[in-house]
Amino acid sequence: MSAPPSLPSERPHRPHRSRLRRWLRRLALGCGVVLVVVTAASFVYNGVTAGRATPPRGLRYVQAADVRTRYQTWGTAGPPVVLVHGAFESVDTWSRLAPLLARDHRVYALDLTGDGYSERHGPYTVDHFTRQLLGFLAAMHLGGPGERPLLVGHSSGAAVVTEAALRAPGRLGGVMLLDGDALDTGAGPPPALKYVLFDPYRTSLLRLGLGVDAVIRSVYDAQCGPACPRLDAAGLDQWRRPLRVPGAESALWSMLAAGVPGLPADQVARLAGVRLPKSVVFGAQDDVFTRQTPQETARRIGAPPAALIPGARHLTMISSPKAVAAAVDRLTAASLAASR
Template sequence: MQDRQQRGRVGRWARRAGVALLVLVGLVLAASGAYLGWDRLDPVRLDVPRPGFDVDAAGVRTHVEHWPAARPSGRPPLVLVPGFAESTYVWSRVAPLLAADRDVYAYDVRGYGFTDRVPPYDLAADTDQLAGLIAALRLDRPVVVGHSSGVAIALSQALRDPASVAGVVAANGDGTPYFGDDRTSSGGGARWLLLPPVAPAIVTAVVRHRAPIRAIVARQCGPGCPTDDAAIDRWRAPFLEPGGVDALVAIGRRPLIGLTDAQETQVAVPTAVLFSSEDGSFTRPQAQATAARLRTDRVAELSGARHLALLGEPERFAAALVPLLDGIAPTVP
């Protein structure tokens, strides 16, 4: 009898907890939907500088910035590929330094920055865009420098069409999304992003305000990074454009882009690796392993620097990168 009573009480509490959970989920969904509705009625739009121009890159209207060589030297041009949630802005402080003796181009990867948000958001489509960009700009075998997840796009282009590039630099990224002891299982997208409209509401709330973006940038960039309101607005502005949050959520739901270890060993063009000692996402052992897969001894370390050293310490980043570039392709044949 006591056991039946105990089970009855447990069952009643379980039903009540279930009802409470359903009510809570319903409230969260309703609040998220209401927040997104309010955002559509009162959107934040930022008037920030948009230097550069647009080109059609494999059917994607692509935003590009160009820094002409101050003293043309015959060296191949550079194409700079931003990483996850980045835009050409991330290259804006270091690119003029790199353009001392060569043309430099940076572009917004599909889904980010001021490029059109055109799915699918996968490595094949991103590689199509890079190939289309090189063709549209009529670039003769540029060196491609990828940052963070942009390394995957740069290496993918080199693997697909080695004759199209003179070489690749992997900066603060190894070009793979793979995990596990054998690094053959792909990482999945963020599970919480699967629940609409909660994910878009959370991301919208973050990008509508400077404080969370400022905190993220400061943590990834270090003390030398611009974190004034104007700089933080350069980060926020693309995501506040129509469709910006939806594209970011869609990208986050997918597995990370990248090559397998085995594919990287097949890259035949000259390569180099640049890493920051305080970058938790691309450590010294990971950089050494990447260099081994790519069969390169061109490796440079930025001591004390973080993931966004290209923005926070542009002079040091350029000083470390230029010798790698000269080692890959000193002049146009």
């Protein structure tokens, strides 16, 4: 007698898996709809806000290497000092310090390409910035006997003045690294940022942020500290307008992709072998760098111990212009003594 045919085993019913799949499909559909709506809104917003700002009237320009360069001068007598700003800064960043220096110096400041109102002309690298700076010295007839300037480089500008000193030490009178270590490991956006922010969203976010006074003030206050003057309408425009002129956005994306300019540590250390007076000055409360950075930087470049400005953060030329001016005066004295 044959065995009765076996019945197919029944699979247990799992209603929760079906519900989960339906929920995931709905979530994916909802996210897709949101993405389409946000993308469309971003394109529309970018189109509506496509108008660009114009630079202020009365700016001065000179051809420095291959860059039409905006610059400003203060003072008519005394040793020359050239001020080199950091990332996302400009000539106007020096507006509190430069008049103090001008009492005893001839002061020059330029907008590096990519920032301020100079021509946007990549690549935005230490090499290109340095060629622009040395071209600016030539255009201003600086670098000869009795005309060798002190270079003051703020933040990432420290890398530019370091490289200039390595390339043309005989054209300079001294070098100050102000709130910067000149290294390629310094401050700046994380490298992954360029993979997260892309158009049209990054353009929308930038324009939205620039349109909100509170956003600009919060960044400024965090970097500058309580000793800095509060940004009024003119102060807001000083930081906002350079990012709204033609070419500014594309230059900004290029600079963010490359990271804040800097040099390898062994290259910065070569400055110790250059016979020039050197100085390192930091805000004592600068949280962009570690507490060890100022003295490590001074040892690396062969400078005296770093000068720390009490209570100051990362924008010492704004928060503490008198203290920075005094440090420049000390470096000037060392430069004059070395030239005798």
